[in-house]
Amino acid sequence: MHKIIQPDGWKPPKGYANGVLADGVPLYIGGQIGWTADQVFVAKDFVGQMEQALRNIVDVLEAAGGGPEHLTRLTWYVVDKKEYLAKQREVGEAYRRVLGKIFPAMTMVVVSALVEDEALIEIEATASIPADRNAA
Template identity: 40%
Template sequence: MTQQRVNPPEMARPSGFSHVVVAPAGRTAYLAGQTALDRDGRIVGADIVEQFEQALANLLTALRSVGGEPGHLTSMTVYIVDMAGYRARARDIGAVWKRLVGQDYPAMAGIGVARLWDDEALVEVQGVAVLP
């Protein structure tokens, strides 16, 4: 059984997320927050879009390491140092999402933060997935 994404008509139409995701019984994978670290532990990407792409790729690598696929994501939190910059580049960030993940969105939240663990990091993504 696949996940069911629900966006009640009584609520505002979501853009870039789903209001509710119902997952069938399965194994739950809790994915640690990922920033734009490369394999050598260095932050890569000169701007928010490049860093988002690397952070999301890292999260998907972690997910695939346990047999998961992007469609198994049920929830994601995006921690953002520069919310105005993120919003200004939302279309580009959405294009990265569609290229790496596809058209479906998990339940998501974007949270503005003062800083992340690595001073150079502009964005961090954390997720939960339900695996079949």
């Protein structure tokens, strides 16, 4: 079970949590980029790659016996802040298609490049999977 931590007197965050307190077995998911399981970039745009990266995270969660509801943290690395800001509506729609209304603690970092030249975004994730559900 997760508990969202919101300090008294703080304005509520939009689309993320300031803190998440979690029970369970931690799962650390390495940075996922917007390519398929075959390491092919089908999407060439930011939103498409973001959606694929989130789907990749869900695949890893499911392989460990969990799901999006077990996410506790996402760290996003993006190469184009302006594109992200210009597409916030589409980003939100794609996010909800994959993760629903699950809003873990999040950080976004703008970087000059990612290791894969075609990658526009990379997302790391941390989850806490109940001991009776994990695949370990």
